[in-house]
Amino acid sequence: MYTPVKCYHPYYGPYDPCPPCKTKCYQTPPNLYLGFQPMNLQQYPLQEALYKGTLWPCLYDPYPTPVPEGGKR
Template sequence: MFTQRKYYYPYISPFDPCRPIEVKSYETPPQLYIGFQPPSLPQYESPKEALYRGTLWPALYSPYRNPYERGDEQQ
């Protein structure tokens, strides 16, 4: 299984004048994990929902979640 949010730990210099961010993160889009479009990929039931989500296929839906909001599992 894959996760769309990746974390890394940058180098922190002992001479850094500012308080460093110890853990940084970024998101990868779901289409990176799908090679070719598989046949019979499920679609959203209504065009309204597909337009709201921005994609016709639920497998490609990826909302942006702010990593600095409370409730994130990696803080």
Template sequence: MPTHHKTYHPYISPFDPCPPIAVKSYSTPPNLYLGFQPPNLPQFSPREALKKGTLWKVFYDPYYSPYERAKEGSDS
């Protein structure tokens, strides 16, 4: 199962004047993993689709920054 949040390790120069960020992350949209749109996908109501930005539930992906995910984990 592919994950929507990926990480990578950028090159860190010994001459970089700023403190390096050792691990960077990014989010990939769910439509990359679907391939094609099958018929009869579940849909949001029109009002909710306007809020979510898509009509089909499988294409909805709420974006969370890595810092928001870290806060969620520390609350529990």
């Protein structure tokens, strides 16, 4: 399943001086997975496309990534 963000838990040593950042995340936008874009994909209406920065829902990647219902960052 496609997820626009991946997270991991960096090692935190017992003598590290600062409070730990327990989870680190990085973006994995949809262009990493699409390959050569297939023909006739769904499009946004023009006004919306101009606002979003792309004509294609499959390539739209809002940032900061919206938190899914009931999920946590």
